[in-house]
Every structure is written in structure tokens, then in C-alpha cells.
Amino acid sequence: MSVTSRWGQRVLALCLIGLFLLPVILGLGGTLLPAVGLTPELAPGNGFARILADPRFLPALTFSVFTGIVSTVLILAMTLLTLVCVHGTRWWSWMSALMPPVLAVPHAALAIGLIFLLAPSGELVRLISPALSGWERPPQSWVVPDSVGWSLIIGLVIKETPFLLLAAVSQLSALNVSASLRIGRTLGYAPARCWSRLILPRLYPRIRLTLMIILAFNLTVVDMAILLGPGNPPTLAVLLMSLVNDPGSRAAASAGAVLLGVLVAVCFFGMMAVECVVARVAARRRQSGERGHGMKLFRRLGMGAVVMILIASMSSLLLLLIWSFTRRWRFPDALPSQWTLANWTSRGDMLLQPAMTTLGIAVTVTVLSLLAAIIWLEFERRAIVPRLDGIWFVPLLIPQVSLLFGWQAVALWAGIDGQWWSVVYTHWLYTLPYVILILAVAWRELAPQWGHAAQVLGAGYWRVLWHIRLPLLRRPLCQASAVAVAVSVAQYLPTLLMGAGRHSTLATELVTSFGGVDRRVIAALAVLQSLLPLMAFVLALIYPVWRHARVARETAPSPIRALDR
């Protein structure tokens, strides 16, 4: 490799990382400067004084902290419980097959499905009314969304537990679980004790980063909080969202976004402090030599938890599907009394246009993310750039609100808001981390000998890349594409803030029109929004198999192939 082309590649790599970090840096700056009153043309006034004086600030903050922390703790508990109780049982494979599709369901669609399920007039009550409950009319003892935040917590737990669970499962292979369990049990420890003393202490550091991403997300989520959180007061992120578009309050919103960022940082430190304490206690208890008892009840509990999560998300999806074909469905009927296709056919425009926008953005973003990830990982493989895994997590650890308020201000000021490309760019920022992190594992595992074998047969760099390296990585590439589509389809805030309302995707359409638009059409929208990533996941499963089936054409050449020649 000549020196100049190496330099050229370094510059290209630098551009790539610059392109990735530019919105982060400008975004943080664009949030911070108005907050401290340094951009009077954009946001006059002292933001911190204003937001602290807002009577809604403190309640909203408490509310964010409550829902964020409780849901994160529950998610961690659910994940560990599931691992301990279900791993190694016959349910395990069944469950791991169901997890990715559940993960693919976008937040907004899931939230709406949950409302249809849990409301006093929702499907759960309809199923037992009036025969079992005696309710002729919906009960008045609760409402969804409730005023304390339990609806939001339930939604977050259902949405995020599969995420953490998958992250943990991908790490288990490196931990050699079955050997640890065997050793532990031959030493006389109950299985649960083996997990808590032998495996979890090693597993936790490997999922810590994912847990931090989840914590940051739970503290600052906007779309789910708009749908499932109470409106009065809303969570802090939602409150800030309602302030940001008013130039009179932009300073306050920016200051609030900075404070939200600080809150997330404080919670990270809190998490580490708790970690230290737990680690110390656990280390002491490990020395006690207690073997523990069986775990029948415990295992049932864990099974119950995971089954509940799966049932809740699956039935939410099913409910969306039912509502989208409903004409008339009154309380307390368990199923619609009149069905119709009209929600799909007569509102074609309303469904098609955002679906096409969503698909267009998702496909572009996926292609761009794959391209960027492949370029970067190839550079990394050839030691042109160092491994920089930490950098890709940055956008996921900063609250979306804190980053995007500023990035929107910069876009507004540069006159690039409302453009399709700026929406795609911002989606790319949030998609690339997942794509790179998924591909990096596969890329590093692929033996270099495959490339060498092709090279000594006379294939140059590009031929090796195109005919050997990429096809060998077809499966992870497909998975990464599916994840990229799922991430892009679910993006609400980037689309809303950067699109200036001009590029309505299924996500923005769902959140802005929920409550106003006909519930049956909302259901159809939500079904579409879930369908796109689900289809991507199905394709990602099928495509590599199909491609391989073409290789394995067996001994007799097929007639088509013969004609082909």
C-alpha cells in the first residue's frame, strides 16, 4: 500500500468520524449556548433562571426520575430473572426466537397497543366483562395513562427488557455458562446461587453499557411519554418539547435540556455507586459458603415475568391489528361487532404517504449506515484507524432532547431544517452505532485467512471484499440492516425536530395524531409502523438462507442453470 493512498484513507476515515461527531458537537453547543444566554438572537433571556422558575419544572423532574429509575431497575430485574429461570430450559429457544420481533416493534406502536389493552375500556376489561367482573360500563377506578406514571413504566419495561435480554444473551457464549453451572453444582450450590455467584458478576460488566443506554433512554424518552405518561405534569423531556418551538422559551428549553443531561450523568454516577455497594456486599456473601435451596417457586416467578412481557407485547400488536379492521366495537364486547376494510382502503393517502416517507428514509439510512460501517471496519481491520468502540455510543448516551434541541437550532440557523437530507443525516447518527456495533463483532471474528486464500488466487482488494468478505458476512449484514430499519422507523424526535413537520413519518404521525384521529386509523398506522421493521427482520432471516440455497443446488444441475449457459 503506497503512503499517499494510506494518507488519503486516513483523511477519509477522519471525515467519516467528523461527520458522525459534527451533529453531536454542534448539537451540544447549540443547546448549551442558548441556555446560558449567549445567543440572544435565537433565544433571548437567561434560560436557567426561567426553567427553574417554571412551576412545572420540579414536578416534571421528579416524575422523570421516578419513571426512569423504577423502569430501569425493573428492566434489569426482569432480565436477570429471565436469564436465571429460563436459560437452559426448553422454553429458552422458543423465547429467544420471539425476542427479536418484539424488539422490532416501534415504541409508539407498542404504547398505543398497550393503551388499547390496559385502559378501563380496554381489551383486558372487555374480556372479563360483564360475565366475570359484572361491569356493564368501564370501571372508574383507574385510567390509562395514569397520573403517577405506572403506564409509562409498564410500557418501558415491556419495550426495553428484550433489548437488555438480547444484549445479555449475546454475551453468554463468552462466559461459558454451562461449564460454570456444572462446576458450581458439583460444589453443591443451587442453580440460582451458581448464577448469582459465578455468572452474574462476570455478566454485569458486559451489559453495563447497554444498561446505561437504557437508563438514559428511560429518563429522557419523549414519544412513549407523550402517549403513556400523564399530561399534567408531563415528564421533563415532554415539558421541554412543549417549550422548544417557542422562541420566547427556547432558552428555558435549552437550559432544561442541559439540566436533563446533567440529571442523566448524575444517575450514571448513582448507578456506579450502587454497583460498588452491591459488588462489595456480594463479594462478602460469596465467601459465606451457603449453598441455597431449590428454586421451583423462583423459577415459576421468572417464567411468569417473561411470559407476561411477551404476551403483553404480542397481544398489543394483535389488538392494533384487530382495531385496524374494526368498524364498530363497543364496550363490553370482547370482539368487534362490525368489521371493515375501510380503515385501510378509504384512508389510503393518510397511510401510504407517511409509510412511503418512512420507508424512503429508513432504506436510505440503512444503506448509508452499512456503507459507513463497512468503510470504517475495513479501515480498522487494515490498521488504518484504531478501534474506537466508545465513540459510537456517544449519541446513545446523551439524551436525545439535549442533543437535538441544539442540532435543530444549528439547522435552523444554517437554513437546513426541514430538508429531507437533514432528517436522513440525523437518523443516520442514531442508526450507525447499532450497525457498527453489530458488524464489528462479526468483522473481527472473520478469519483473515479467507481473504488471504482469495488473494493468493489472484483476487485484488475489491474483488476479495465484494466476492468473499461481504458474502461471508451476509448474515450479520442482514441483521444489521434489519436493526437499522427498525431504529430508523422508530425515530420520533429527530424526524420531528429536523423535519420541521415537512417529513411526516409513521412515528411522528402516530404521536401527533393520537387522541385526535380516529382510533381505527391510528391502529392501522401503528400496524404499518410495526410491519416495516418486522418485514425487515423476516427478510434478514430469509435472505441468507435463500442465497445459500442457491449454492447448494445438489449434484444434478438444474435445467434453468443449464439454459443459463
Place this chain on the structure above:
Amino acid sequence: MHALCVRDLSLQLPNGKWLVQNLSFTVEPGQVLALMGPSGCGKSSLLSWLTGTIDAKLCASGEVWLGPRELTCLPAEKRRLGLMLQQDYLFPHMSVGDNLRFGLRGGSREERDQRVSQTLAEASLAGMENRDPATLSGGQRARVSLIRTLLSDPCALLLDEPFSGLDATLREQIRQFTWSSAKQLPVVLVTHDEADIPPQADILNLGDAS
């Protein structure tokens, strides 16, 4: 056919340890040079250096010539050195025929197809073009791998313990097949097993060389 010639080769590990120092040798066409030595003595690294696929962390100096052509600065794909490894590295996403065609240089589509089926037939693998490599037996795979290397028309053959993954009966069969196929090429063979080495071969013990 030209001789493969190595001059003043030195290989150094990142920790400063020398694997090979100032090694020179020439392998004439039709000659087999067997490299022997304890594991970790640098046999495989030497082959990687010859093919131009050596790990960037290793420090290497020296020259490699193929007759009048200097290969030292050429990228791997331009050196025309055939390489066989212990594992066969048949590309799993390609059929047997596609694997063979991947290495084949030039020719029209019909010629290429014909050359592939002819070579397969010579190796008693006739009609296997469309098989998934995963469905082949160990011996078949080894033969396909060798054919693939030979079809790429190499000017020298480098073998890195190519027989060690095979069971005893197959091993003898593949050895025969290899030596009869290699014919007029200079061959460098890395092995642990003295039985692999054909009678007329020269032996270079790397442990001694350093």
C-alpha cells in the same frame, strides 16, 4: 518456470524476538524444499511473508524473487504464488465450480466451464461443479482446494501442513495427488511429519537456521 529465491530474510516479533535472521535459499522448479522446526519457530510466518499476507505487526526485511521478477513489494494477488493451508478455505457461499472459477484466470465463459469440469474429472470429481462444498468429504475438499490453487496458474506452490487435517489413508492419497500435480513448480512445504516429505526433497530446519 523459474526458481523461487529468498535473500537475507529476517523476521522479528513485536516483542523484539527474532524468528528468522538473514535466511537465504533458492528452490528450483520441480524441487521441493521442506521447512521443519518446532512450533512457533516462524515457518508459517515465513510462508505468509512469501505470499505477502503477513501480519503488519511483524517486522520483516529481505527480498523474494521469482526468476527475474522481484516480488517483495507486490501485493499478494500479483505474486502468483499458490498457497495451501491446513484448512482448505473453500468459500462456503460458492459452489465447487464457483470456487474453482474464482481462481481461474482469463478465457471465455465456455472455456472456463470446460476447464473446470475437465480438471474435476481428472481429479475423479467429475460432475461436482454444482455441489455445495459443505457436502463434500474431507478428501474431496482437499482435492478441490488443491485444484483451485493450481487453476490459478501459480508460478510456485507453498504448502503449510496441507495434509495434517486428513486421516492416515487419505493423507497418502492426497500426497500422491499433490506431488503428481505440482510437477514442474518450485514447492515450499511446511510440515511436522517427515512422512510428508518426498524422497528427493531438501530439508531446511528453521531451528538450526537461526
Place this chain on the structure above:
Amino acid sequence: MSIPDPYCNDSSVDEHQLRNPRSSEAGMFQQIMRHVQQRVQRRVQRRVQRRVQSRMQSRMQSRMQSPMPRPLKRGVQLSAGILLLASVTPSFAVEPDSDWSEVLEEARGQTVYFNAWGGSDRINGYLGWVGKQLKADYGVTLEHVKVADIAEVVGQLEAARLVGRNEDGNVDLMWINGENFASLKRAGLLWGSFADNLPNARLLKDSASMQFDFSVAVDGLESPWGGAQLVFIHDTDTVPEPPRSAQALLEFVRNDGRFAYPAPPAFHGTTFIKQLLIELLTDSDAQAALSLPVEEADLAAITAPLWAYLDELHPLLRGSGKSWPTSGEMTRQLLDDGELDIAISFNPNEASAAVRGGQLPESVRTYVFDNGTIGNTHFVSIPWNASASAGAMVVADFLISPEAQARKADPEFWGEPTVLDLQRLDDEERALFDAVDLGVWALPIGAGKILPEPHSSWAQALEAAWLERYGQ
């Protein structure tokens, strides 16, 4: 209202000349050339004028306020622009009082971004139809930018003014009224007096609410689009006799009636509070104060009975005054679910549309309070920096055409009362309206007295006070 005849101005000269068989060919040619020349000259003049103005404005602003050194700012702007392929600035030519034919000509091929509340699928569907018609008849592409609350757009425009984006704005047309109109007018963010220039403006009703939007003079800055009134919907199967006054409503929830209203600043919630305020004020002086700016009134004293009432009402609501419906439409869905007994709407015909669409049972009826309820007119307007003002004018004109208004009045599609004076339509046009069947579920025509809106400044003051009391 003075309505200029759009067909009687100088742009029709060329058509007239072209049609006149007696004018010599040479004469005709000269006439046309002269006309074209004039038009081009005028256009160029205007364009230059505007460019210079806006450039000077932005330059002054940036000089006075820019926190960043100019070269740096320009560099960042430039690179950001290159980065994301910023679009080219389109040209401005049409003025609010331009000849209509000139407007039509310029509008052809334009894309109009119409920022309108997107919370109702029927309205969205209606606007979809409007888009198709406009594309076919005028070559104008209509993009409905769905917003949750039009106040956001007001904020966007204010932000655009602050950063000096005086042309090529994101918004071409917006659906507004009341306090949003008042604040835009006050800030000078509206384009100009275009409404009376629309050919269909001569068909409008002579109504006070079209001259004064929440007591603020309209001055042709916005063009009427529809009329509305606060109404309530109840299910006769569960509530045969609904409460017909604020006091009766309180009595109703005390007796376990199921009620909730959308939390302000949601539009239906704010209107409901204003309704309660009007109804709870017995003093005629206090009532008079509502038509004046809120700054001139003793807010605390006037609103005291309202807060007393709400303090009592809230614990009895669905959600106990802590969890609220987000919109009027949501109360209607909750009525259908049985979670509420009474829904709030701002459209007297909404129940009809909902029953026909399978969203409400046939047993529902619409009613208003005995003393009447608040009604108003809503408008469309063009911001000062619109990119496609000609197209926006064409859209605004089409929205008040008999064809569009009749479809809008039909509960099948939207079902909102028209702003046109049916007496001014010809028979064929009137027949379009006669064909509309409102059904028994809608508010019977003439059933409810319409109360005027308080001055636009009250909405914000009431919302703020409400949020301070109940928003924590």
C-alpha cells in the same frame, strides 16, 4: 366589505385584446409587448426591493446581535449548507393586491406548505381532496403539514424572524385564529391584506366574527375558512337529560356522572374554560371586561368564581383532575367507550359524521348550554416569508369556493358549518349545500345561541393561570 372585481383589472387587457377581432395584428402585438414589458419591469423592481430590504434587515440584525464572529458564522453556515445541499431560494413576485390572473400564473407549479392542525383524520382526508382538486385545476401542489398545535408554528415564525430568514420560509399558509392571529399580527409576521383580493371573498357572510377575530380587527390579513361553536354530545341511552348549564354540570358529576375536559392549552379545554368563565360571571361589568384586553381587567377578581368552580369539579372528573384527555376528539372516543358520559366538540355536526363513520352509537345527540355557547370563525393566513404566496392565495381562494365549502359542510367528509352566505350563491351552487344531510345527531340548526369569544388576550392568561393552579 369592499370586494374588488378580480375580472376587471389590467391583466385582462391582453385577453380582451386577443379576443378583439377588430384590432389590427400589429396593434395587438404592440399592446401585448408593452404589457409584458410592464409586468416584467414591475416584477424585477419588486424583487430587487425585497432582496435589498431583507438583506439589510438581516445584516443589521446580525451586526447587532450575532454572538459569533461573522466570518466564522458564514463559514459554518456555508459548510452546513454544502453538507446538506441547501435548496435554492425561489423568487418573489406576487403582492397581496396583485392581479388575480398574475397570481394564478405564478401559482402554477408551486408547492404550498399548509400548516394546519392534523389531529382529525376527517379534516386530513378533506385536505387530501383539496390537494387533488388544486393540482388538477390550478397546478398547485398542496402539502398538509400536520401540526399538533398551531401555536408551534407561531413560535417557528418568530424564530425565523429572529434568525433573519425573511424569505424562503417553511410555512406558506396556516390555519389560525384568536390569540395566534393576534400575536402574529402584533409582531408583523403576516404577509399582507390578501383576503379581500380573493375572487370568492364576495360570497362570504357579513358577520362580525369575520371582521374581528376574537375582538382583533382582521384587516384582510387572514381569510375565513369555517365557523364553529362549542357543543356537547351525550348518549341518550345512558344520560337521557344532560346538564344544560355550568351549575347543572357540577350537579351531574356530583351524582357520579362521567365527565372530563381536555387540559388547556389544548384548544377544546381552553374554550371550555372560557365558556365556564362567561357563564359564571353574573356581573355585567365583568362580562364587558371580557371583550377588552386582559391587561385592562382585574384578572384575579374576575376569574375567582371560575377557580372556585373548578376546585370543586376536578376531583370528580374522570382521572380525578390528574390525568386528562388530550383533545376534544378523545372525549368523543371515550364517550363511545363508556368512560365518559359527555363529549366536547367544537363542531355542531361532528356527532353526525361520527355516527355515520361508526364511531358513536345512533343514540347520541348534540346540545348546547341553555344560555348559549362560544362560537367563532377560523381563518387561513400567509406568513411574511412564505415561499409560495401566490400558491397560498390560490389555496385560500379555493377553500372558500362553493364547491369546497359544500363538501366541507357534509358530515361525510368534515361536517363544519360554512362561512359563505347562501343567498349570494347561484342556484346550482346552493344545490350543493341543499344536498347535505346533517342527520338528527347534529345540533339542530338555530338551536343554540352563539356567544362571542373573549378578547384574544384572555386565552393565554387563562391558560397560564390554569396551568399554575392545576398543572403541577
